Amino acid sequence: MLGASVRQLIVLLSKEFLYLVLVLPGDRHPPHLVVMHNWLQDFAFRISIQWWVFALAGLMAVLIALLTVDFQALKAALDNR
Numbered sequence: 001m002l003g004a005s006v007r008q009l010i011v012l013l014s015k016e017f018l019y020l021v022l023v024l025p026g027d028r029h030p031p032h033l034v035v036m037h038n039w040l041q042d043f044a045f046r047i048s049i050q051w052w053v054f055a056l057a058g059l060m061a062v063l064i065a066l067l068t069v070d071f072q073a074l075k076a077a078l079d080n081r
Helices: 006-026 029-040 051-079
Strands: none
Touching: 006 051, 029 051
């Protein structure tokens, strides 16, 4: 058998997409927190947005990306057998 196994393909593709989802947007979350805080202060009824909202959004993005990539990689790897 030549080439990578199904598991190796999924791990390789998942690592690449995790980098895109985690590392690249990571430097943009702190400025967004400041902008959201300043924007929300202009309203009559003020609320504060907590850091965990951004963490939860990031976690959801990671889960959706992993599920999508893993499903597509598995489908492609099994079609190529």
